[in-house]
Amino acid sequence: AQSVTQLDSQVPVFEEAPVELRCNYSSSVSVYLFWYVQYPNQGLQLLLKYLSGSTLVKGINGFEAEFNKSQTSFHLRKPSVHISDTAEYFCAVSVSRDDKIIFGKGTRLHILP
Amino acid sequence: GAVVSQHPSWVICKSGTSVKIECRSLDFQATTMFWYRQFPKQSLMLMATSNEGSKATYEQGVEKDKFLINHASLTLSTLTVTSAHPEDSSFYICSARDPPREQFFGPGTRLTVL
Numbered sequence: 001a002q003s004v005t006q007l008d009s010q011v012p013v014f015e016e017a018p019v020e021l022r023c024n025y026s027s028s029v030s031v032y033l034f035w036y037v038q039y040p041n042q043g044l045q046l047l048l049k050y051l052s053g054s055t056l057v058k059g060i061n062g063f064e065a066e067f068n069k070s071q072t073s074f075h076l077r078k079p080s081v082h083i084s085d086t087a088e089y090f091c092a093v094s095v096s097r098d099d100k101i102i103f104g105k106g107t108r109l110h111i112l113p
Numbered sequence: 114g115a116v117v118s119q120h121p122s123w124v125i126c127k128s129g130t131s132v133k134i135e136c137r138s139l140d141f142q143a144t145t146m147f148w149y150r151q152f153p154k155q156s157l158m159l160m161a162t163s164n165e166g167s168k169a170t171y172e173q174g175v176e177k178d179k180f181l182i183n184h185a186s187l188t189l190s191t192l193t194v195t196s197a198h199p200e201d202s203s204f205y206i207c208s209a210r211d212p213p214r215e216q217f218f219g220p221g222t223r224l225t226v227l
Binding site: 032034036041042043044045046049090094100101102103104105106108 | 119147154155156157158159162206208215216217218219220221223
């Protein structure tokens with residue numbers, strides 16, 4: 001079975017500072033990896049995804065993530081955050097031959113002025 | 114493209130009543146739709162996978178008779194919470210798969226059972 005671990009439940013960071021949200025996964029087969037963002041009382045919006053190919057994936061809103069197979073990680077980064085980035089961020093995994101998406105517990109990003 | 118809508122966005126009902134939530138793919142056909150529930154400040158938990166024209170596949174621990182799922186067409190799946198109780202209050206989110214692309218998520222439905 002697949003699982004996703006987001007090591008930090010909350011991450012405070014000052015505006016315009018860089019941020020990294022950590023994600024590790026567990027799977028015995030190859031996987032697809034995703035990062036979603038959820039603003040208050042809203043659904044999920046896809047930030048970026050890794051399906052295959054280049055391990056550095058660029059997404060929307062200036063976010064990027066790097067797939068590291070040896071460390072089974074898919075950390076999300078942004079060089080300079082803004083107040084509007086305040087949200088809940090979910091890392092997720094899907095097995096290639098299975099459509100189910102398994103979500104991590106989420107990381108709440110707090111942007112400090 | 115690839116827009117998924119849910120209706121209603123917010124519903125309040127009395128304990129013991131049933132509530133139906135609709136999930137629609139607006140600009141693509143979805144042979145597979147998924148239903149998730151999310152408790153406050155928690156992650157999304159997959160409830161069931163809904164395939165058009167066949168019975169839904171429920172995750173372990175999800176009561177089939179309580180959460181009725183119908184996927185009658187390629188653009189519509191419904192989730193009916195039967196005999197709702199306060200502990201069923203949650204945020205219900207659907208998603209639809211648009212092959213070969215990934216799943217697209219609806220905006221969610223907040224259910225409050227009094």
